[in-house]
Amino acid sequence: MSRFAGRRAIVTGAAGGIGAAVVARLLSEGAAVAALDRDEPALERLAAAPSLHRVAGDLRTPETARAAVAKAVGLLGGPAEIVVSAAGVYALSPAAKVEAQDWDFNQDINLKAPFFVAQAAVAARAAGAAAAAQPMAIVNIASVGAYRSGTGDAALSYSASKGGLVALTRSMAAEWAPQGIRVNVVSPGVIDTAMVRIMDDPDAGSAWLEARVPMGRLGRPDEIAAVVCFLASDEASYVTGAELIADGGYMCR
Template sequence: MSGFSGRRAIVTGAAGGIGSAVIAALTNAGVTVAGLDLDTPALSETERSLGIKMHKITVDLSSVDDTRRAVGAACESLGGSADVIVNAAGVYELAPALKVEQSDWDLNQNINLRSSFFVAQTAIACRSDDSVPMSIVNVSSTGALRSGTGDAALSYGASKAGLLGLTISMATEWADRNVRANCVIPGVIDTSMVRIMDDPAAGQAWLDQRVPMKRLGRPEEVAKVVCFLASDDASYVTGASLVVDGGYLCA
C-alpha cells in the first residue's frame, strides 16, 4: 500500500479486536496513530501487546462533547490534523425487537452511528489545508444487511445500516474538501464481541452451514481492507462498501 509514510491517523475502538489490528497495520506502514477508547487500561495493554507506540486518548463516544474534545486532543497530540480516520468503535447491545428499550437503542445508535459522524466532523474541522488528502473508513457489519443470525440484534443492525448511508453522505458532502469516505462490512470476526464459539461444536456447525469459508475471520484480515481503503492505492474510491465476510452474505 502506498502513501502512508509520515501520515497521521485517528482510530476509535482502539482497544478492540478490529481497532487494534488496524492500529498495528497502520503503525507498521509508518503512520503515527492516536488511539481512542473508553477503556484506559486496555489502551495501554494494546500498546504493550502490539509492541507499538500510539497516542492514547480516553473518550466516552456516547457524549458528543467528549468526542469533540478527544478528537481535538488527538490532533494536538499528533502534531496536526489527521490524514486517516477509522471509526472502528462498536457495541452490540442485544434485545428482542419487542423488548428493546430506549437505553438499548440509544447505546447502539450513539456509539455505532452517531459517534462516527462527530469524530469525522471534528477531524475535518481541525484541517487547515485541504490540499492533503484525507480518508475516512467506517466499520459497519453484515448485520446491516442480513438478520436472522440467532441474535436479538435489531437495534444493532439498524445502527450499522445507518453507517452505510452515512458513509455515502460523507463521500458526497466532503469530496470538495479532498476527503474520501468508505466503509468495510465485516462478517463474523474472531473478536470478544463474537460469542458463537462459546460452544465450539455448535459454533463450528453454524459456520459450516452459514459461512462458505467455514471459519471466523481474523481482525487482521479486516484491517488489511481498511488500510487499502485508507491508502493512496484507493485514491479514486469513495462512497464504497467492501464486504469482508468469508462469503456469509452469499450463502
C-alpha cells in the same frame, strides 16, 4: 511497506479486536496513530511505539467526541489524514423488550459517534491551508448485520445502527469529495473478537460456520485491518462512497 509514512491517523475503538489490529497495521506502515478508546486499561495493553498516542475517552456525545479528537490532534501534532471509526457495541434485546436506553446505546456508539468524530477531524483539517490541501481518508466499520440478522441474536437495534452507518457513509462521501476527502465503509462478517460469541459452544459454532459461511471459519481482525488500510491508502485514491464486505462469503448464502 510504508504507505502511511508521515501521515497522522485517528482510530476509535482502538483497544478492541479490529481497532487494535488497525492500529498495529497503520503503525507498521509508518503512520503516527492516536488510539481512542473508553477502556483505558485496555489501551495501556497496546504494544508501545514511539508514534502511538493513547487517548482515553467516551464518544457517546458530540461534545466528548469532539474533545477526544481535539486531544488526538494535539498529541499527533496536527490534523489527521486518516480516520478509522472502529468503536462499536453489540447490545441485544428482542423487539418487544427494547427500551430507549437499549436503542440509544447502539445508535450513540455505532452511528452517531462516527459522524461527530469525522466532523471534528474534518474541521481540524480545514483550519489550516496546508492540511486542507492534503487528501484525507475516512473509513467506517459497519457489519453484515446491516443486511442480515443470521445468528439468531435479537440484534435489530444493532442492525439498524449499522445500516444507518452504511447510508451515512455515502452521504459523507458525496458532500466531502470536493474537499479531497474520501469516505468508505467496511462491513465485516463474523470476526474472531470478544464481541462475537458464536464459538461459546464450539460444536454449534462450527456447525453454523460450515452451514452459513462458504469459507467455513471466523475472520481474523488482521484481515479486516488489511481491508481498512487499503481503503485508507493512495491505492484506493478513486474509491469513495463504497462498501467493502469482508465476510468469508456469508452474504453469498
